[in-house]
Amino acid sequence: MTKKGITVLSGGLDSTVATSIYAEEYDLTALTFNYGQQSFDQEVKHAKLLCEKLGMHHAVIDLPWLEHISTSSLTSDEKIPEPSDDDLDDYDAALETAKSVWVPARNTVFCSIALAYAESIHAEIIIVGWDYEEAVTFPDNSKxxxxxxxxxxxxxxFDNIEIKAPLIDMNKEDIVSKGQEVNAPMELSYSCYTGNEKHCGVCESCKRRRRAFIKVNIDDPTEYEK
Structure with missing residues (x-):
């Protein structure tokens, strides 16, 4: 019997690579969450493409209450920060950006729901895309x-379920390299905070994504507006 797993799939670079590492070994069900984020339409579009590519089941979980209690720039009219390249490696500047896009207890909520799904289908693992680079400013990405x-x-x-975070010790460059190694469909991933059809190129997520491809000298399949 094929082992089962749950993957928390935003459709972003990190979750795409993390999921791809286990895609052949497990029968996976991907969960994409709608908490009112500006990028939801693009996230679910790309998550569906990834599920088709990797042969996964897909479920969308609506969390309207999380949108209602959040004051994040991801879920409101507040301007999403556009950090400079230098800001990416400046802890204080990066922390301010992180606080702007922070959604209350997001990963705690996601993983609790993923655990419920895992128990219901007797899955053994829950896959997440948490990584070392984002853990510097996002505490719920840390080891x-x-x-x-x-x-x-x-x-x-009651079940023996484990959260797997295969990127937990990696920065973005490591993740892109790992993605190429495992043949992850990174060209189908979507990382932008804004929800535009093309990546904006100026939000922190876009900047970290683009920089990673450049640093490891791997062709970037992403279309950027700027």
Missing amino acids: DYLDAFNKTIKYGS
Whole structure:
């Protein structure tokens, strides 16, 4: 019997590469969350393309209440930050951007729902795209958070389920290199915060994505507006 897994799939670069690492070994169900983010339409479009490419089941989870309590620039009319290239490696500047796009307890909510799905279909793993670079300013991307949530699962579930974060020690350049190594369909991924059809090229997510491809000298399949 093929082992089952759940993947938290935004359609972004990180979740695409993380998912691809396990796609051949597991029968995967991908969960894409709608919490009112500006990029949702593009996220779900690209997640569906990824699921078709990798042969995965797909479910969209609507979380309107999370949108209503969030003051994030991702879910409101507040301007999404456009950091400079230097800001990407400036901790204080990057932290301000992180606070602007922060959605309350997002990964905690996502992983709790993913755990419920995993139990319901007897899945063994939950895949997430958390990485070292984003963990610098996003606490719910860190290895400590991963370890804590896996400990919570041991106390809070009858099943032996583990959250797998294969990129947890990687920066964006490592992730792009790993994506090429595992033949991840990175050309189908979407990372932009704005929700435009083409990547804006100026939000932090776009800038980190573009810089990574340049640094590892791998052709970037992304179309940028700027």
